[in-house]
Amino acid sequence: MNLSTYTFSQKVAGAVVLLLLLWHVQVATSSKTRLSGPFMAKPGQPGYVWADLNNADSRFFWDLADLRWKAGIPHPNFRAESAEQLGEWVPQPGYTFVNKARDLTAVWVAGLTHPRYKGVSDKTEGTWKPEPGYKFVYKDGEILDAVWMPNVRVDEYKLLTLSPQGKYKPYPGYRFLQPGQSLQLVWVPGMVNYDNTRLTAGNTEGSWIEVRRAVAVATREVDYGGKTYVERVFRNKTPKLVDKLIDKL
Secondary structure: OOHHHHHHHHHHHHHHHHHHHHHHHHHHHOOOEEEEEOOEEEEOOOOEEEOOOOOOOOEEHHHOOOEEEOOOOEOOOOOEEEOOOOOOEEEOOOEEEOOOOOOOOEEEOOOOEOOOOOEEEOOOOOOEEEOOOEEEEEEOOEEEEEEEOOOOEEOOOOEEEOOOOOEEEEOOOEEEOOOOOOOOEEEOOOOEOOOOOOEEEOOOOOOEEEOOOOOOEEEEEEEEOOEEEEEEEEOOOOHHHHHHHHHOO
């Protein structure tokens, strides 16, 4: 190799090194991307992905592409994930923001519904329990979905699941306090036990009074928000009171 060829090779190598240094400086000072290794970069802001591969993995600088906002991307520092709206964040399932105006700090709260399946956050952080009448389906140890289980007694809520999906019947002696809005029940003294019509609900929740004759049953289904609630009231010796109860179903 003669001197001129060697000098040319040095110049080319120097130019390549200079370009690489300039690229690293540009990436390091850019808000769109950040360095993730030698000659590699990844999206610089949480919530963004490479538009061509729909992910935020590191890639070599010669493979860089445009970026786009994507919903459902976990935040690296907070219990939050990107929302549909550009630049907006929502708490991860089971969490709620402490003060979103300040930052995205979120805490676990029991009783929150899961956005993707019929589950409710439990008291222990990160754990879920199925909504009344549902059973979790697992895959590789993770909750995949929740399926409806008809004709099952849910003692915690004092409900019996019916068929088709979404129908409930209160245990004897109970009625829905706010039909269509919640599954909260209230004990109704004087209501006849539909499993044993010789019993009427006593003044104390869970207590029963035996009556001498059987009575007829009145049934009404109430549809609210895609769910059907079924309540039954039996007609006894005080029809006016029972009529009022029926009207409130």
